[in-house]
Amino acid sequence: MDTTTFLVQLQAAVRRLQAAVETELASLDDFALNFKPTSEQWSVLECLEHLNRYSRYYNPALGKAVQQVASATQSTLVRYSWLGRKSITMMQPGNGKQYKTVKHMNPAGSALSREVLAEFLAHQTQLLVLLTDAQKTDLNKKAVPVEFFRLLKLGVGEALEFVVRHQERHVQQALRTKQQAVRASLALVV
Template identity: 35%
Template sequence: MSPRNTEALLQRLTDLTISNRAAAQRLAALPHATLHLRPRPDAWNAVECFAHLNYYSDYYLPEMRRRMATSIHPPQATYTSSWLGNKFAAGMKPGPAMRKVSTPRSANPKNFGMEPTEAALAQFIKYQDETLELLQLAAKVDLTKTKTGISLTRFIKLRLCDTLRTVIYHNWRHVLQAERACQLEGEVAG
C-alpha cells in the first residue's frame, strides 16, 4: 500500500466517530418498541446492533490505549496500511460493494445470555467519547509501526492505522444497520 496522510486519516475517523455518536444519541431518544423492531425475524434490532459494537469496544479500546501508551515510535506525517489490515478495514466499510460478514458466535448479541437493553446505547455513546480521546492520542504515535492485537486470534497483529479504520468502519456499518431497523416502524405498524 502507498503512504497516506496521517492527519487526514485521523480527521476523517474523528468525523465518522462524531457522526456515529450523534446517530446513537438520536436513536436513544426513540421509544422502546422502536428500538426493538426487527426488519426480519432473524435480523438484529437497534439495541442488539449496539450491544454487538460494545462487545468489540470492550476489547479494542483498551488494547489500542495500551499499545499507544507503550509505543516507542514517534508520530509520522504518513501511514501505510498492510494488505491484511486494508482488507479488514475495507470489509467493514459501508458502501455499495458491502458484503455480509459472518459474526462469530461469541460476538452475536443473541448469544449473550440475556436480551440487551437500551443501556447498550448509552454505553456505545461513552465508547465513542473514548474513541475520540484515542484518536487524539493516536496523533502522538506512528500509526504504521504501532501494532495491536485482534479479537479473533492472538497470532495476528494489525497496524494501528488499520485497527482504527476497522473498528470505526465497523461502528459505522452497524450504526447504519440500527438506523435502518428503526425506520421500519411505519411499515410494521402500518
C-alpha cells in the same frame, strides 16, 4: 494519507456516529429499539450491543498500543498491510456483503435495555480520546492483536480505521432497522 489528516477524518466519523445515535436512535421507544425485521436480523439494540462487545476489546487494546508504541518522529503516511486492507474493505459501510460474526460477538437473543445506547456513546467518547492520543504514535507499528485470532496484529492506524468503519457499517444497519420499525408501528396503528 498523512497521519494528521487520517486522524482528523476518523474523529469526524466518530462524531457523526455519536450524533446519529443521539438524534436518531436514543429517542426511540422500546418497540422500535427491539424490533427485528426478521428473526435472523438484528434489532437496533443488537446492532449497538455488537459494537459494544467489539469496543470492550478494541478500546483497551488500542489504548495499550497508543501508550506503548514509540511516537512518530514526523508526520508520515498511513500504510496498510494485506490483512488491514482486507479487514477495512470488508467493513466498509458500502460493502453490501454480509459476514457471519464470531459467536461471542453475536448479540442475537440477548436481553438488552436502553443502557446499550449509553455504553455505545461512552465507547465513542473513549475512542475520540484514543484518536487524539494517537497523534503522538507511529500508526504503522503492528501493535493491535486481532480480536478473533490474537497472534495476528494490525497496525495502530489500521485498527483505528477498522473500528470506525465497523461502527459506521452497523450504525447504518441500526438506522435501516429503525426505519423498518417505524413503518411496522404505523402499520399497527392503521
